[in-house]
Amino acid sequence: MMQLLTMGTPAIPKAEACRWMGVSRWWLYRAMNPKSRSRPSKKRAGLRRIPSAERERIRAILNSARFYDMPPRQIYATLLDEACYLCHWRTMYRILAERNEVGERRHQRTHPPYRKPELLATAPNQLWSWDITKLRGPQKWVHYALYVIMDVYSRYVVGWAIAPGESGLLARTLIETTCFPQGIEPNQLIIHSDRGSAMTSKTVAQLLAELGVDRSLTRPYNSNDNPYSEAQFKTMKYRPTYPKHFGSLEHAKAWASRFLDWYNHEHYHTGLALMRPAIVHYGEVEAVRDGRQKTLREAYQNHPERFPNGVPFVPMPPKAAWINKPQDPHPYRRQSQPGSSPGTAEQNNPNQP
Numbered sequence: 001m002m003q004l005l006t007m008g009t010p011a012i013p014k015a016e017a018c019r020w021m022g023v024s025r026w027w028l029y030r031a032m033n034p035k036s037r038s039r040p041s042k043k044r045a046g047l048r049r050i051p052s053a054e055r056e057r058i059r060a061i062l063n064s065a066r067f068y069d070m071p072p073r074q075i076y077a078t079l080l081d082e083a084c085y086l087c088h089w090r091t092m093y094r095i096l097a098e099r100n101e102v103g104e105r106r107h108q109r110t111h112p113p114y115r116k117p118e119l120l121a122t123a124p125n126q127l128w129s130w131d132i133t134k135l136r137g138p139q140k141w142v143h144y145a146l147y148v149i150m151d152v153y154s155r156y157v158v159g160w161a162i163a164p165g166e167s168g169l170l171a172r173t174l175i176e177t178t179c180f181p182q183g184i185e186p187n188q189l190i191i192h193s194d195r196g197s198a199m200t201s202k203t204v205a206q207l208l209a210e211l212g213v214d215r216s217l218t219r220p221y222n223s224n225d226n227p228y229s230e231a232q233f234k235t236m237k238y239r240p241t242y243p244k245h246f247g248s249l250e251h252a253k254a255w256a257s258r259f260l261d262w263y264n265h266e267h268y269h270t271g272l273a274l275m276r277p278a279i280v281h282y283g284e285v286e287a288v289r290d291g292r293q294k295t296l297r298e299a300y301q302n303h304p305e306r307f308p309n310g311v312p313f314v315p316m317p318p319k320a321a322w323i324n325k326p327q328d329p330h331p332y333r334r335q336s337q338p339g340s341s342p343g344t345a346e347q348n349n350p351n352q353p
Helices: 014-021 025-032 052-062 072-081 089-097 168-179 202-211 227-237 249-265 277-281 285-302
Strands: 119-121 127-136 143-151 157-163 190-193 214-217 321-323
Touching: 014 025, 052 072, 052 089, 072 089, 119 127, 127 227, 127 321, 143 168, 143 227, 143 249, 157 168, 157 249, 168 202, 202 214, 227 249, 227 321, 249 277, 277 285
Parallel strands: 127 190, 190 214
Antiparallel strands: 119 321, 127 143, 143 157
């Protein structure tokens, strides 16, 4: 094909031959002159390029105490008004880019670093989580605020209220009327919430200080720091009986009362090994677990062929509930105590009957 293209037949121009063969003329001329492939390319400085010494002077002016917090466009306009022309503002950007100095030059507000909350609950009434969600009202732009306080360890809703809107005074009243029935002592409880206006109000902060309750807040724009309340609201709004809108404030209160009573006393929570929150909150787990274990043992005795792994056991709820559990620095290192033997699976399993 190369010979046909380079024969130089006058009847067939090279452009037509290249189009017919499906190649470009650039490829043809490149192939006809192989010496051009190894020809080193020489970059010559343009005549319009500013000399290096002057570029350094411009860079020093851009970074001076007068202009270090101004963008090049503002500097360009300022100098023009003073009958001074250094270069175009695009060239100023190029000069700064040579030293990796292109960026935000104005003074920016720096937010303080927010520490990720790491909270642990090993028993009821050690850690509460509360939040506010909106319930759709009878018409557009009408919503009701549902306040819910939940115990993180047991998932038990210890207090709730509904109001036409968010209020720090209502939040104070709800927390105060919830702490006394639960017998909260000073320095016993931590209340965790997001940074809503009612949560960060001075009235709530003063009440918590008076009761000796520690306050914990989520990081801004991070809903993962309050997962238990968010999950409870999702369970509520995905219920088949959840209405599209509530006809009145009394309608919302009646529905919320029925739902929260079901959630506490009838709902089998998957995070609690299918135990009801009220059972975990009031320490009835052992009795329920023994009854379930007895039923499974009888099922094994009646049909042992259905259980190839032996008698099934009833799992227990987790012994600890974390908000942002710290990560193990060595996740693949086997955890073992000095002097302990591996043992069997039955000996190491505390839930094994």
